[in-house]
Amino acid sequence: MKVRVGFGYDVHALVPERDLWLGGVKIEHTMGLQGHSDADVLIHAICDALLGAANMRDIGYHFPDTAGEYKDIDSKILLFDTMELLRDAGYTLGNIDATVAAERPKLNPHIPEMKRVMADVLQVDVEDISIKATTTEKLGFTGRQEGIAAYATVLIQK
Structure with missing residues (x-):
């Protein structure tokens, strides 16, 4: 069995008059994330981690803005x-560990x-997905509430 690890990172600016989507869930907030898609920064980081683990480039390559x-x-x-894409290449998901900074x-x-x-989208057990939330203690662009960042690490197996 081949085991691979991938890391993903994404960031989007917070702007008025947009819905806030994180992890596939619409969250009530005064601002949303700016982007070509719905700008779900958490899902984008996870996609990049999955693609990176499989050596399949990044989200922008497969789904260009x-x-x-x-x-x-x-x-x-x-x-x-x-x-x-990963399943077609023979990979299964081991687990996801992600952090959102907001x-x-x-x-x-x-x-x-x-x-x-x-878990429903990926067709895996909910126990295979870990999501954590943190602040940056009012430091940087996330601390000033100018944007949200997400980090993800995944384990895949072939």
Whole structure:
């Protein structure tokens, strides 16, 4: 069995008049994330980690922000399609460990639903997905509430 590890990182700016989507869940907030798709920073980091682990480049390579078909797309579709690419290459998901850095809104109440939604999309057990939330203690762009960042590490097997 071949075991591989991947790391993903993504960041999007917070802007008014956009919905906030994180981990496939719409979260009530005064601002949302700016992007070509729904800008789900957590799912994007996970997609990059999965693709990186399989040595399949990155999310922008497979789903470019210059392509009209991805305008405002639900990132859960990108996550599903990413996992299909890995399955087609003979990989299965071992686990995901992800962290979201955001000063506001508080994310802990939403984590169980994020895990459930992504487990359904990926067709894995909810126990295979770990999501943590942190602040940056008011430091940097996340601390100033200018954006949200996400980090993800995945283990895949062939």
